[in-house]
Every structure is written in structure tokens, then in C-alpha cells.
Amino acid sequence: MKKKSVTIFVVIILVASFLRLYKLDSFPVSMFGDEMDVGYQAYSVLKTGNDYYGNFMPLHFHSLAEWRTPLYIYSVVPTVAIFGISPLGVRLPAAVFGILGIVAFYFLVSEISKKYLNTDYKLLATVASFLLAINPWHIQYSRAAFEVTELLFFLILGLLFLFRSFKNGKLLWISALAFALTPWVYSTAKLFTPLLLAFLVFVFRKEVFRLPRKYLVYAVCALALVGGPIAYSTVFGGGGQRFSYISVFSDPTIEHEVGVARDIDSWGNSLPSRALHNKFVIWSEAIAGNILQSYSTSFLFVDGDLNLRHSIEDMGMFYKPEFFALLLGIVYFFSRKADSKIKLFFLFWLVAGVLPSAITRDGGNHATRLILILLPLVFLISSGAVFLSKNRVIFFAYSMLLLLFFIIYQHQYWVHNPTYSERWWHYGWEEAVEAIKSVEQDFDKVVISTADEPPWIFFAGAYEYPPEKWQAQFPLEQKVTLEGFGEVSHIDKFYFGSPAGLQMYDWGKVLDKEMLYLASIKEVGVNLIREPERTPGDLVLLKSIAFPSGEPAFYLFTGRRSDEN
Secondary structure (H helix, E strand, C coil), rough: CHHHHHHHHHHHHHHHHHHHCCCCCCCCCCCHHHHHHHHHHHHHEEEEEEEECCEEECCCCEEECCEEHHHHHHHHHHHHHHHHHHHHHHHHHHHHHHHHHHHHHHHHHHHHHHHHHHHHHHHHHHHCCCEEEEEEEHHHCCCCHHEEEEHHHHHHHHHHHHHHHCCCHHHHHHHHHHHHHHHHHCCCCCHHHHHHHHHHHHHCHHHHHCCCCCHHHHHHHHHHHHHHHHHHHHHHHCCHHHHHHHHHHCCCCCCHHHHHHHCCCHHHHHHHHHCCCCHHHHHHHHHHHHHHHHHHHHHHHHHCCCCCCCCCCCCCCCCCCCHHHHHHHHHHHHHCCCCHHHHHHHHHHHHHHHHHHCCCCHHCCCCCCCCCHHHHHHHHHHHHHHCCCCCCCCCCHHHHHHHHHHHHHHHHHHHHHHCHHHCCCCCCHHHHHHHHHHHHHHCCCEECCCCCCHHHHHHHHHHHHCCCHHHHHCCCCHHHHHHHCEEEEEECCCCEEECCCHHHHHHHHHEEEEEEEEEEEEHCCCCCCCCHHHCCCEEEEEEEEECCCCCEEEEEEEECCCCHH
């Protein structure tokens, strides 16, 4: 690269790094449950070599809610060793892989442009990497402990070395290794990567099979040795359990829906009725609806993912001006004189990239599962932007409009989003556990409410509870009856449950001076920060934990009565 190109490239990477690393320890506002789970799994591996269920160096990590793909958790082990189970400890690898992905994307676009497109490859690669660097979708997932930035990095790496291997066959095994690692990172790759590899081998068969046979053998060995274990674990272990739960094919409401439709149908249970109303029709409608929703302007440019961990409220996954560049890029790219193979490649990527999400129940606007289509969309938007650059006035106006929406996004992210999304990020759990740690020595029993989110992983992670004890006395398997609480789980003096059928004003009957209780606002129902005088007389309010908005999240109580009373 020439000096000017290098300077621009370095500036892009610095911008990308700033947007992903600045205040990473406090934005987003808290570690949500999955982040805490990643952190404690990594901590458990660091201390014992096992996941927190006691499985040694697993191929899939057994978590409370599912079996997790392993590579991101293993990637987090070094940062957890340095920073502990903290936002920085669990998020830093996602940010780093996000930055590395932008670097790799520059070289991928450059490689494709040089080989297959009659265009200024440096300009297109520069625009593409810059647009990815400032992309809301990519920034959102680079700033939390999501696996998908690591997935995109290995996917880009696999493609980059594949295209380079057409001239230098020695690189093919590196491509195969990178592709084989993608299912280790995130489950959508378990479907997408095999489809992509089959497509690439078929479409680029001349380029692939003219390579020396030994390089093909090396690549196949890399795929088999690295991809084989995760494939086996998915099929025969617990790795496929999550999909069986979220798949459209396992939706328990379908049978009832079919029955109701046939009952209403004037044809009754006849052959025409069965042909129109059956699970295959419903599955097809659900999948088609998800695909259309995935490419809707509502998801991509207006509302985004309604889960505020996945996007910003009332903002799409892309900036609104990019809609026009996308339309222009589609027309410009697919109508231009270029190798039809590369056009087929991007078309296939756009179609196959939505399939893993489309076959899940809420897959139409699930930004995590849909992130596979981010890169081809950025490429097409970049193609449109490069076309606009032919007219300096229009390009300047477009750039200023894009800058305006970037500023709006940044304002929303740093100023408003912490309040809007505070509950989505499970704010308060870390603060609550720290409050417990500061006073627990004064109490015989500590009870943590189950009225909010399942508390076990928040307690284990925020407390950094010794993993060897957690594995030996796994609390979900330790059940006892606690007076006033019914059957609860526990580990040592920590109990997990809520007062059975009692309102706050009756808790004094079950809480004594030797018992500490962490209560959720959901079960208190009163703002004791604003009105502390409403605290029942037989309870002592030790601490209130508030959301960033100032609204209460948790309360820490003890009783006034002695245990003998």
C-alpha cells in the first residue's frame, strides 16, 4: 500500500478501535446473564479445567439454560485471568475480534476486487472497511461478550485465504482451518459453513481442483481434524439441544394450530383440508416470513432488533442513508461487467446467511443469528457509495448525511441507551452481590430472590465463587426446605428462593436478625428509595440498588426479630 493508503487505513482502524474499546468496562451498563455465564465458565476453566458443571475441557459448555459453543469462552480465559469476571474481562475478546475482522475485511474486499471486479480495489476496500468500522450492528456486538465478531473474523479469514490460495495453494489449509473453526464459535455456522463450502467448491471447482493434490489433502485433513469433533458433539452430544428448543420445527403450538384450522375449515378433515392445513405449510410460512422480515427496511434501517441488547431503541442495524447506497449498490454490482462467479457468491451469501435464523421461531429480526448477512450488505452499500463518489457534490452531500446519522447514533448510544436498556442488561446484579459480600459475615443465612432473573449465575459470577466448590455442591441439585420460603436451592449459607406467597409487609414473620434477603423490585412493588418510610417496621432496609434511571432494582433487607422468637 502507498503511504497515503496506509495512513487512511490506520486512521480507520484507530476509529474502529476507539468505537469498540472506549469505556468498554461501563458501556453497556452491566453484564447481562449470558456475559456473566461466559465469564464464570472461563473462570471455572481457569481454576479447575472444567466447566461449572464439572465437565473437563468440554467441546460444548453446559450452562444453566443451554449448551454453549466453546471457542469464545476459551478465548475469554486469558482476559478473565487478567481482569477477573468483569465487563472488560468478558468483552475485550469480542472487541479485539471485531477490530481484527475489520482489518481482514479490508484485505478480503481488496482481494475480491482485484481478481473479479474492474474497479479501484483500494477505494472499495477502504470504503468497505470504514463503513464496517462505524456500522451500528458491528459496534453493538463488538462491545459485549457476543461470540459473533469472532465468528465473522474466522469467516473472513477463511474466504481471504481461499481466494489467495487460487494463486498459492499452500494457503488452502489455512482457509480450511479458519472455516473449520467457525462452528466452534457460534451455532449458526454449523449450518451456514457447510453450505458455503459446498457452494464455493462447486462454483470455483476449476480453481480448486487444479491445485496440487497434496494441498487439497492438507485442507481436507484440517477440516476433518478441527471440524470433526464439534460436528460429533453437535449430533451426538448436547450441542444440538438449543436448536431443538428454538427451531420452528419443534414449535409446540403448531399441532393445535393445524387442528383448529381444520375444525374451522368447511372441508373438515378431508384431503383438501389436510393439504392446506398441515405442519409443512406452517413451517414454510414461518420460514418465508422470517426471511422477508430479515431483509425488511424495518429491521435493517428503522427499528432493528427489538431486543435492546442487540440494537439501539428506534434505530436500525444500518444508518438510514445507507438504504439508498444499498439499492444503488445492488443495481450497480449485479448489472456491471464482472465475473458471474463473484456475483453468484454474494447472492448465495445473502440467501444462505439468513437460513440459520429463518428456521428459528423468532429468527426474522434476531440480529445475533442474522449477523452473517452483515458483510455482504456492507459490501453492496460500499459499492453504491463508490459509485456515488464519481460525482463529488452528490458524494459530499451523502457523506454529510451519513455523518449526521452517525452522530445521532453515538448520542443515543452514550446518552440515552444506558437508561433505555438498563433492564435488558440486567443492571443491579453485580452491585447487589457486591453489597452482599460487604455484609455477609454478619449473617448466618443469605437468601437471594428468584423473583427476578434466575439468580445462580449472577451470584456465582459477580461473587467469583470458587468453582471447585460450585462444582462439588452444585446448588441446583442441593434442595432444602427453608421456613417461610418453601423448597429452595442452596450452596453453603447462600439460599435461592422467595418468601412463599407472602407480601413484603409479611416478610418480618420469616426474616430474623441472622438472615439477609436480597429482594427484587418485582416483589416489593414500592419505591423505597423515594419513600423509605414505607419500609415495614419489622424489617431493616440495609441498602437500595438503583438502575441508572434512578428507579429501584433491588433491596437488601434483614429482620428485626431474634431467631428464637
